[in-house]
Amino acid sequence: MQNLDWIVLTGTLLLIVVYGTYQSRGSKNVKDYLKGGNTSKWWTIGLSVMATQASAITFLSTPGQAFNDGMGFVQFYFGLPIAMVVICMVFIPLYHRLKVYTAYEFLENRFDLKTRTLTAILFLIQRGLAAGITIFAPAIILSAVLGWNLLLLNVIIGVLVIIYTVSGGTKAVNVTQKHQMVVIFTGMIIAFCLIIDKLPEGITFTKALDIAGASGKMEVLDFSFNLNNRYTVWSGLIGGTFLMLSYFGTDQSQVQRYLSGKSLREMQIGMMFNGLLKVPMQFFILLVGVMVFVFYQFNQAPVNFNPTATDVVLNSKYADDYMAIQTQQREVFEMKKATINEYMNTNGKVSADLIADYNIQSDKLRTDARELIEKAGDSRNLKVESNDKDYVFIHFILNNLPRGLIGLLLAVILSAAMSSTSSELNALASTTAMDLYKRNSTEKSDSEMVKASRLFTLAWGIIAIGVACVANLAENLIQLVNIIGSIFYGNVLGIFLLAFFFKFVKGNAVFTAALITQVIVIGLFLLNEYEIINLPFLWLNFVGCVIVIAIASIIQSMSPKNGYIKA
Structure with a gap:
């Protein structure tokens, strides 16, 4: 890296941190700190939701995924538009009407305190792990490629996020994410244009697509029912829909983004904006990876990119x-x-x-x-780490882009890490504060709750840095995050669907069913890992959801008083 790259990189990151801290100063009550004062417009909500999901893993792993396996990964997101419609029709109106701070508040109103607490704890476990991975992912790759100290990188990324998230809460997250997405989109578009420009003379974009197609990289749709194929139209539409419903409808890191909306309409438009833009965005990022593959058909690639x-x-x-x-x-x-x-x-x-x-x-x-x-x-x-999928794109950036743009693309990666991590810390803190601390203690004043929320944000930030420092790479980082989510999301979504649509089921039945289901899902995942059964992780979202609904319904139907028990 040259001096210009360092100036672009550090300048971009520091500007985001300072701007977010300045714009969100003065949060004096819980509503301001945890819901941003309900001032967010639909475009802020939409971009914030996208930035929360689009971590650094997206921009490091997805191009590498396409480089190795082609465009088929986009099928993973086919359930997203369906999920957005359901969330806008069912989840958002209910959350808005109840004026909740977290998604799990609703579960106490519908079931009981222990069900709310259990669901919040399941969220805290999986999202706490994911927060560490979103820091660890860019840190380990940048440390390997640039020779930077891994532990120091983990700490730097974590501390930068902690500064403005502790200071400004939800508003700081939303404000910074809007600008981070501008940096991200700008950097990826420039990278795409430069890849096309660096192809040999006479190799147009259309011809590049022909080469990719001849190499089997443009096979977008797979309609097979073969469970050995991890990404198919059916796994995307069924498993993906359930995953997206749970992620965007019950995961506080996403729910908190649209709970900050100025009105019900702003929340709904923001989510539909995300639903319309997310699949094309993922398609474009995968296409960048395919074009990197085409580039390396004319330029010698290393036998391993790590x-x-x-x-x-x-x-x-x-x-x-x-x-x-x-x-x-x-x-x-x-x-x-x-x-x-x-x-x-x-x-x-x-x-x-x-x-x-x-x-x-x-x-x-x-x-x-x-x-x-x-x-x-x-x-x-x-x-x-012998699997080099996550190193493909960063290798291309460092070896083929001009000075200044290398710094910009590294800023894209680190901005994505910061945006996703800030949402996760914000959500972890609000869930801990509202669902565990406030609900299980004596009445607290607004100032006490704001102070507690800041302390919880700091604590979760330190935990995330700790997880990052002890984490190990999986086969592919973007898959690792989705695997962690899939182990928990189906169960959590099933709990919410029971609350919405199965009115005869009460709290004791749901609580018991959720505990049993979580054990079963973890067991199924381990059986698949040891190749005893064949059940790709994406289907765990569907299976977990169905199991918890079935078990809760059976337990409730076997209870006294014609299916009703005292919750």
Whole structure:
């Protein structure tokens, strides 16, 4: 990185922190601190909701996901528009009418205190873990690529977020996220244009799509019912809808974004704005990853994009084997490049199957390289991340973008980490303050609650930094976050659906069913991980929701007084 990159990076991040702290100063009561004084317009709500979901993981992992597997991941979001309609019709009017601070307040009115407390605790567990990962994701990748100290990066990202989130609460989060999204959109559009510009002369965007298609990267829709395919139209529409309903309808990190709305109409329009824009945004980010793939069809790519992993294996007894793989990869690259040029010059007369064969060979070499990296790490008792999906985009940025724009793209990644983390800390603090602290203690004044909320924000920020410092990479970071959510979201959504639509079910039945369901869902996830059953994580949202509704209904129907028990 050059001095100009450092100026752009630090200037952008500090401006966001200072602006958010300044604009949200003076929050003196709970309504101002936790609901932003109910002043947010629909565009602020929509952008804030998008920024909360679009963490740094989105901008690091999603392009890498597309680089390896193509555009199919976009199917994961197909349930989002459906979920937005349901939330606008059912969830938001109810929350607005009850004037709740958290989604879980409603559950006490409908069921009882213990159900509210249990659901809040389930949220705190999964979102507390996710907050640490949203800090850890960019930190570990930037530390590996740039040589920055990992623990220091975790602390810096966490502290920057804590400063304005503790200071200004929900309003600070909303204000900063609006500007963070501008930085993010600007940076990604510039990156996309530069990728197209860096393709060889004569390779237009249309031809780039042809190359991606010949390589199997443009297969967007999969209508199969094969559970071995993690992302299909059906998993997106069914599992995705349930996941999005739970995330946007019951997860306080999202609910708090639209509870700050100026009116019911502003809240609903903001959520529909998110529903209309989110899928195209994810499609675009995946397309960026596909264009990076096309770029590396004409420019030599490393056999593994993680520089730390490469250093480990090249300084081990497996160095010769690894260099042999690098040599083979260069040979395959040159043959594939010649075939692609011939394919383009003859308008597709050369079979695309030949390109696909070369891609298979290249993928096999990359797999062999990962196995060597793992062996090298084991031989030296080192934890080495051999899967390099999350390093693809950052590698392209650092090695191919001009000075200044590198700093901007790094600011995009860190801004995304800050925006998502600030929402999570804000939501964790409000849930702890309103659902646990206030509800289970003596009456507190407004000033006491604001002070407590600030302390809880600080405490959760420290916990998130701690989780980040001890976390380990999964196969793909964006999948890790969704897996954590899927383990809990189905159960929580089922509790809310019972509250909305199953009026005969009471608190004791729901509480018992929720405990049983959570154990079952965790068990199903572990059985799938050990390949005893085949149940992709996305389906856990649907399964968990159905199980808790079924168990609660059965328990209630077996209770005295014709299905009614005293809650």
